[in-house]
Amino acid sequence: YQRRVRGCLSMASAATKVFSSKNLKLQKRLSASLFKVSPRKVWLDPEQKSRIAQARTREDVKRLIADDVVRIKPTHRGKPKRESIMLQLHRRNRITRRIKALFKQKEEVLQDDTTTV
Numbered sequence: 344y345q346r347r348v349r350g351c352l353s354m355a356s357a358a359t360k361v362f363s364s365k366n367l368k369l370q371k372r373l374s375a376s377l378f379k380v381s382p383r384k385v386w387l388d389p390e391q392k393s394r395i396a397q398a399r400t401r402e403d404v405k406r407l408i409a410d411d412v413v414r415i416k417p418t419h420r421g422k423p424k425r426e427s428i429m430l431q432l433h434r435r436n437r438i439t440r441r442i443k444a445l446f447k448q449k450e451e452v453l454q455d456d457t458t459t460v
Contacts, residue, residue: 370395373404374413388412425450 367387375382387395391412398404407413428446 367392367395370398370404370407370413373398373401374408377401377404377408378415380415384416384418386414386416 371382371385371387374385374387378385388411391407395407395412398407404413425446429443
């Protein structure tokens, strides 16, 4: 039973809401700054929510990282062949939208040739 005071939750229930295991924005932000990535790239173990919610400092979050409770999400970068070619072009500063479009067209033609053979 939650008592409402002037349209909002009472102070006791509001305090429990702030420290609940569902609100993990602080931990996500701290871990993102430690990993030096965006908060959306951080994965928090759903089975350890209560333990993560108790972490309030950087040191606590570092312990969670060491225990593998907090990780960086894996990155998906596309097809390996295209990735290697694009990486070479990026290194030479040769990448433009026109080159990307040409590369896509060439890849489609190559796929059509392999399916017909």
